[in-house]
Structures are given as C-alpha cells and as structure tokens.
Amino acid sequence: MGIFELQKKDRHTSARAGLLTTTHGQIETPVFMPVGTQATVKALSPEELKTAGAQIILSNTYHLYLRPGCEIISHFDGLHRFMHWDRPILTDSGGFQVFSLAKLRKLTEEGYAFQSHLDGSRHLLTPEKAMEVQICLDSDIIMCLDQCLEHPATHEQALAALELTTRWAQRCKTFWQEQTDCRNSLFGIIQGGMFAGLRTRSAEAIAAIGFPGYAIGGLSVGEPKALMMEMAAHTLPLLPSDRPRYIMGVGTPEDLVALVGMGADMFDCVMPTRNARNGQLFTERGTINICNARFRDDDGPVDPACGCYTCRHYSLAYLRHLYTAREILAYRLNTIHNVHYYLNLVSAMRNAILADQFDQFKKAFYSTRQ
Amino acid sequence: MGIFELQKKDRHTSARAGLLTTTHGQIETPVFMPVGTQATVKALSPEELKTAGAQIILSNTYHLYLRPGCEIISHFDGLHRFMHWDRPILTDSGGFQVFSLAKLRKLTEEGYAFQSHLDGSRHLLTPEKAMEVQICLDSDIIMCLDQCLEHPATHEQALAALELTTRWAQRCKTFWQEQTDCRNSLFGIIQGGMFAGLRTRSAEAIAAIGFPGYAIGGLSVGEPKALMMEMAAHTLPLLPSDRPRYIMGVGTPEDLVALVGMGADMFDCVMPTRNARNGQLFTERGTINICNARFRDDDGPVDPACGCYTCRHYSLAYLRHLYTAREILAYRLNTIHNVHYYLNLVSAMRNAILADQFDQFKKAFYSTRQ
Numbered sequence: 001m002g003i004f005e006l007q008k009k010d011r012h013t014s015a016r017a018g019l020l021t022t023t024h025g026q027i028e029t030p031v032f033m034p035v036g037t038q039a040t041v042k043a044l045s046p047e048e049l050k051t052a053g054a055q056i057i058l059s060n061t062y063h064l065y066l067r068p069g070c071e072i073i074s075h076f077d078g079l080h081r082f083m084h085w086d087r088p089i090l091t092d093s094g095g096f097q098v099f100s101l102a103k104l105r106k107l108t109e110e111g112y113a114f115q116s117h118l119d120g121s122r123h124l125l126t127p128e129k130a131m132e133v134q135i136c137l138d139s140d141i142i143m144c145l146d147q148c149l150e151h152p153a154t155h156e157q158a159l160a161a162l163e164l165t166t167r168w169a170q171r172c173k174t175f176w177q178e179q180t181d182c183r184n185s186l187f188g189i190i191q192g193g194m195f196a197g198l199r200t201r202s203a204e205a206i207a208a209i210g211f212p213g214y215a216i217g218g219l220s221v222g223e224p225k226a227l228m229m230e231m232a233a234h235t236l237p238l239l240p241s242d243r244p245r246y247i248m249g250v251g252t253p254e255d256l257v258a259l260v261g262m263g264a265d266m267f268d269c270v271m272p273t274r275n276a277r278n279g280q281l282f283t284e285r286g287t288i289n290i291c292n293a294r295f296r297d298d299d300g301p302v303d304p305a306c307g308c309y310t311c312r313h314y315s316l317a318y319l320r321h322l323y324t325a326r327e328i329l330a331y332r333l334n335t336i337h338n339v340h341y342y343l344n345l346v347s348a349m350r351n352a353i354l355a356d357q358f359d360q361f362k363k364a365f366y367s368t369r370q
Numbered sequence: 371m372g373i374f375e376l377q378k379k380d381r382h383t384s385a386r387a388g389l390l391t392t393t394h395g396q397i398e399t400p401v402f403m404p405v406g407t408q409a410t411v412k413a414l415s416p417e418e419l420k421t422a423g424a425q426i427i428l429s430n431t432y433h434l435y436l437r438p439g440c441e442i443i444s445h446f447d448g449l450h451r452f453m454h455w456d457r458p459i460l461t462d463s464g465g466f467q468v469f470s471l472a473k474l475r476k477l478t479e480e481g482y483a484f485q486s487h488l489d490g491s492r493h494l495l496t497p498e499k500a501m502e503v504q505i506c507l508d509s510d511i512i513m514c515l516d517q518c519l520e521h522p523a524t525h526e527q528a529l530a531a532l533e534l535t536t537r538w539a540q541r542c543k544t545f546w547q548e549q550t551d552c553r554n555s556l557f558g559i560i561q562g563g564m565f566a567g568l569r570t571r572s573a574e575a576i577a578a579i580g581f582p583g584y585a586i587g588g589l590s591v592g593e594p595k596a597l598m599m600e601m602a603a604h605t606l607p608l609l610p611s612d613r614p615r616y617i618m619g620v621g622t623p624e625d626l627v628a629l630v631g632m633g634a635d636m637f638d639c640v641m642p643t644r645n646a647r648n649g650q651l652f653t654e655r656g657t658i659n660i661c662n663a664r665f666r667d668d669d670g671p672v673d674p675a676c677g678c679y680t681c682r683h684y685s686l687a688y689l690r691h692l693y694t695a696r697e698i699l700a701y702r703l704n705t706i707h708n709v710h711y712y713l714n715l716v717s718a719m720r721n722a723i724l725a726d727q728f729d730q731f732k733k734a735f736y737s738t739r740q
C-alpha cells in the first residue's frame with residue numbers, strides 16, 4: 001500500500017495533484033492532516049472531521065505508546081476501531097515527542113532511552129520499536145525514527161544527526177520489510193538541519209534506501225521563516241517526483257500555499273486546532289481573535305464566505321460569549337471552523353492545480369488574506 | 371401561552387402525563403430539562419440535545435444577565451437565536467444564584483442587592499427586574515423571584531421567606547400582566563422550608579395569586595433525602611391539578627421516578643451534565659465511574675441497552691482513555707450519554723403512564739438499578 005499516482009503537474013509552478021492509495025482509502029493530494037495526538041483530534045468527533053473534509057488524520061506514537069498503550073489498542077485491532085475513525089491514519093515515529101516532551105533522554109546508536117513525561121517510567125525507543133508500535137496501531141502510513149535537532153545546531157551536529165537518521169532509516173526498512181501483509185506504508189524522513197549541503201546528502205541517502213513516500217523533518221523548529229522556506233525549496237526537488245512529499249509540522253495558511261507551489265503534497269500541523277482553543281480563527285481576510293471587544297454584539301458569522309457548521313449557525317457575538325465564559329462548546333465550534341478553513345484551503349489548491357490555475361489562486365489568496 | 375392539557379392520570383399512583391404548549395412548541399410531560407447555564411448545555415450542541423430527545427432546556431438568568439447581558443441578547447431577539455436553539459426555554463429568576471454565587475448580597479423588601487461574582491459590579495435584582503430580564507431573554511417559561519433559604523432554617527426564617535416570596539410573586543404577576551403579548555408563561559414558586567404547615571400556607575397563597583404553572587423551590591438544598599421526599603409528597607397534592615408542577619433542581623434518576631409517582635411533571639438538574647464531566651455515567655444497572663481500572667480494555671459500551679451516539683460508537687476503554695487524558699471529547703461523549711439516559715428515563719415513564727403501567731415500570735426500574 002501507499003501507491004502514489006501523480007495526476008497533474010502545474011504548468012507554471014512545481015505544484016502537483018495526486019492520489020495516494022492506502023489500506024483505509026484513497027487520499028487526494030495536496031492534503032492537510034489534522035492532528036489527533038491522543039487518538040482524538042481535540043474537541044472534534046470523527047463525524048465532524050469528515051464533514052469538514054478530513055481524508056486522513058495524524059496521531060502521535062509517543063503519546064499512544066505511553067497511554068493507553070499498545071496492549072489496549074491491539075484489543076481493538078488498532079487505532080481505527082479504538083477511536084471510531086475508518087479513514088486513513090498517519091502516525092509519527094515518536095522521536096519528535098521524545099525529543100520535546102520526555103525527561104532524561106539519552107541518545108545512543110541503539111535508540112532513545114527516555115522517561116515518560118506522565119509517570120517517569122523508563123522506555124527505550126529504537127527504530128525497530130517505532131515500527132512495531134506503529135504497526136500495532138495499524139496506521140496506514142508509518143514514519144521512520146529520526147534524530148531531531150535543536151535549532152540552531154552546528155554543521156557537525158547536523159551531520160551526525162542525519163547520518164544516524166540514515167542508519168536508523170535502513171533499520172526501519174529492514175524491520176518493515178519483514179512484515180508480510182504490507183498494510184502499512186513506510187515513509188523516510190530527510191534531516192540535515194539548516195544546511196543545504198546536508199539536506200542534499202540526506203535526501204540522496206534516504207532516497208537510495210527507497211521508500212513509498214518521503215518527508216522533510218526538522219523544519220519549523222524555531223528558525224526564521226525565510227530560512228525554512230529556503231530549506232524546503234532546496235530539498236523538495238531532490239525528492240523522487242513519483243512519491244508523495246510530506247512537510248512535517250508546517251504551518252500557517254501562507255506556508256501551505258507557498259510549499260504546495262514548491263511541490264509539497266502532505267502537511268500536518270497543530271495550528272488550526274491549537275489556535276482555535278486559543279480563540280484565534282482563520283478567515284479568507286486574515287486571522288481574528290474572538291476575544292476582541294468589537295465582536296461583542298456582532299451577529300455576523302466568523303467568515304461570510306465559509307460554509308462550516310459554526311459559520312452557518314453561530315454569530316461572532318455568541319462565539320465570543322462562549323469563549324469568554326470558557327465553555328467547552330467554544331473549543332469545539334472554533335476548532336470546527338479552523339479545521340474546515342485548512343481543509344478547504346488545501347482542497348481549493350488542488351482544484352486550482354487540476355484547472356491549471358494555481359498561480360492565479362496563489363496571487364488571489366495572498367492579496368485577500370492581507 | 372403555557373396551556374397545560376392533562377392527558378392521562380395513572381390509576382394506581384399520582385403519576386400523570388400531559389401536554390404543555392409554549393411559544394416555541396409543545397412539551398410532553400413528565401419532562402426533564404437539561405441545564406444550559408450560560409446559554410449552552412455544557413459540552414453539547416443543540417443538535418445533540420435534540421437527538422437525545424430534549425424538548426426544553428433551562429438557562430440561568432443570573433449568569434446571562436451578568437454575561438453577555440440583556441443588551442447583547444436583545445440584538446438577537448432573545449436567547450433562542452443567540453444560542454441556535456429553537457425549542458422551548460425555561461429560565462429561573464436569578465434568585466437562587468444570587469443566593470449561592472453572588473458576593474455581599476443584601477436582602478430587602480425591594481429585592482436582592484448584590485455584587486457580581488465575575489467582576490464585583492453592583493446590581494439590584496427586584497421581582498420586576500427578574501421579569502424584565504427573562505422577558506428580554508424571551509424565555510417560554512419564566513419564574514417568579516423567590517427568597518431562597520439556607521438549610522437548616524428556623525420556622526421563623528422560613529415563614530418570613532415564604533411571606534416575602536408571596537409578596538414578590540404578586541409583584542411579578544402584576545409586572546407580567548402588563549406585557550401584552552403573553553409569549554412568556556409565568557410560574558409561581560412554593561417555599562416554606564422543611565415545615566409542612568408552611569408549605570401548605572405557601573401553596574395556598576401562591577395558588578390564590580394564580581399562575582399558568584407552579585414550582586416547588588427550596589428542595590435538595592442539603593436536607594436528608596427522606597425529608598425532601600416528605601416535603602414533595604406533602605406539597606404536590608396541594609398544587610392545582612390542572613397546571614404543570616415543577617420540582618426545581620432535582621435530582622437522581624431514583625428521585626425522578628419517585629416524584630413522578632407523586633404527580634410531578636417537570637424537572638431540571640445539573641446531575642446528568644455535571645456528573646458526566648466528573649466521569650460518572652448512569653446506566654440501567656446503576657452508576658459507574660469511567661476511571662475505574664476494570665474498564666481499561668473493555669470494548670463494550672457504557673450501557674448495552676442504550677442507543678445514544680456514545681454507546682453506539684465508543685467503548686468503555688476508549689472513554690476511559692479520553693477521560694484519563696482529559697480530552698475535551700470525553701466531556702462531550704459522557705454528557706451525551708447521561709443526558710440521553712435522563713431523557714429516555716422520563717420518556718419511558720410517560721409511556722408507562724399512558725399505558726397504565728407506571729407501577730410495574732417503577733418496580734422494574736428500582737430492581738434493575740440496584
């Protein structure tokens with residue numbers, strides 16, 4: 001599984017539209033994956049995700065491995081039935097969360113030794129373990145374990161990290177190939193820090209191992225926006241064009257439009273969901289904060305151009321009231337809107353690409369959002 | 371509005387089934403009203419309430435008066451459009467929340483002087499003001515301002531409170547009668563503490579003023595369950611039988627079954643919603659706590675006999691995981707189940723009454739719940 005069909009290449013940019021086939025269904029690309037860290041996209045039901053147009057969600061291996069644990073999820077034959085979601089799921093390897101959340105981690109050739117941020121229990125995350133857990137979760141797309149880097153990192157650190165990432169990628173592939181049923185598609189991850197030469201080296205090494213899809217990791221880790229874009233623009237063309245290209249953990253609506261223009265196919269980011277819970281709502285004409293006093297008695301919707309459940313039934317004044325009162329429904333209604341915004345944006349880009357109008361779309365998008 | 375049609379009296383008990391007509395629709399009684407304090411039933415959408423069978427909800431005047439305030443809600447011609455709920459709404463008078471939440475309250479013949487629990491601002495809640503605010507909210511059923519009592523209270527305190535409550539009830543009725551359109555139905559409230567003689571006196575005085583419906587207030591305020599039941603059993607038969615009888619702020623499933631048997635028609639209580647948020651779930655066979663370790667890998671539903679969205683799609687193990695992880699979806703799924711349980715219980719009682727089988731229903735209910 002993980003067969004990618006390139007349906008269309010834009011004439012003027014590197015943007016592309018494709019179709020990715022997974023065990024739980026087909027995904028039209030470009031695609032945005034809402035983040036469901038703990039086997040739930042925060043504040044949403046699976047039905048609300050589908051209504052918003054979600055084709056695939058991302059869940060976090062680190063969190064699920066620690067709680068509720070593989071033993072429990074295997075009672076349900078994986079994550080899909082456990083969380084009542086029958087469309088594709090991508091899981092990360094757990095490496096990034098070990099790096100950002102876990103305590104007392106120790107990195108060796110073998111893997112990450114770490115203590116749980118929940119209860120201090122000790123664990124060892126090896127490339128093989130990352131495969132085993134993700135296969136137990138029965139994710140449609142599983143990710144190689146990679147070594148994440150602080151930003152800024154030296155050339156020496158970035159080189160060491162990419163070389164370890166390459167050796168781990170080979171171990172992941174070896175373990176994965178021993179699985180007979182091929183239900184899970186394995187993606188390789190490109191590292192290399194903010195060094196173009198190292199990104200080239202990583203892309204070549206990972207592509208040489210060979211995977212059904214490729215991700216660019218280690219972006220949006222605190223570097224300036226221009227540097228992130230420079231690294232993406234440098235790396236994307238180095239990835240095999242007949243495989244999906246996934247930019248991990250990115251980004252703003254503006255980022256997505258720019259990166260699709262560079263040939264990226266897949267994205268995940270907590271921004272639509274997390275910002276919703278902080279009262280920030282995305283609209284065609286920019287981002288608003290629902291706390292703003294000017295919405296006190298505004299009976300219009302968040303975005304008149306939006307067709308989501310929230311915009312069809314609720315006013316800015318009511319959303320502001322719910323948010324001010326810290327009502328649970330506030331988080332849901334805000335999240336419904338933001339997820340709909342992101343999914344609609346990516347779907348609109350796909351339509352523009354298929355119609356050979358991505359360039360016009362891009363110009364109109366930037367001028368309206370300002 | 372507020373026309374009550376008594377459809378059926380049970381042969382063996384005082385239970386009754388009726389039809390209450392309001393501006394926003396008809397209500398079949400007995401009825402349970404989920405509590406939507408701040409213009410939202412915590413964690414639920416209006417559609418979820420309807421799916422669960424909610425015919426009417428209760429909202430709190432004190433909270434809405436303070437935030438967002440009448441001025442804003444009047445922009446929406448009342449609460450219904452503001453909160454996207456087109457079925458009937460009952461609001462309380464605000465008196466109970468002044469009594470339980472507000473700071474520095476001072477009670478005079480005129481009304482309650484109090485400071486907001488939100489920002490310390492000063493307000494005066496008179497019987498006329500309570501009418502004005504509830505009419506501005508455009509509630510289908512509005513409640514007279516009454517004087518609430520601490521428990522225990524002396525006979526003297528309870529007598530003084532019921533007499534003030536009676537004078538305020540007259541002022542409420544006078545103000546209400548000056549409204550021309552009769553969209554809002556006004557209910558009187560019986561007080562009298564835990565003294566049967568005072569309950570009789572209050573019931574006679576309030577009935578003499580004359581209202582479209584009657585409520586029993588001042589129960590479930592910390593007294594023993596047997597005393598609450600004794601007061602309800604004493605007071606219910608004193609209320610006009612051709613008007614709806616509402617027991618305020620009560621209670622457990624067992625309470626509802628007992629009180630319907632005594633002739634009560636309407637209930638509201640935070641128990642299904644609040645307990646859901648605390649992980650307590652009602653089932654036909656008793657109440658469970660979702661945190662319990664025995665649910666760790668239980669792939670069965672909360673209640674196999676339940677047809678709610680939560681029971682149809684989610685396992686005890688998943689609900690336990692969500693609750694342990696403090697995920698927002700946990701509060702919603704738990705609340706959907708509990709509200710469905712309460713509404714289903716009351717609807718089953720109504721069907722039993724209509725079929726002259728309330729006595730059998732009651733026996734089966736108690737024996738299964740134990």
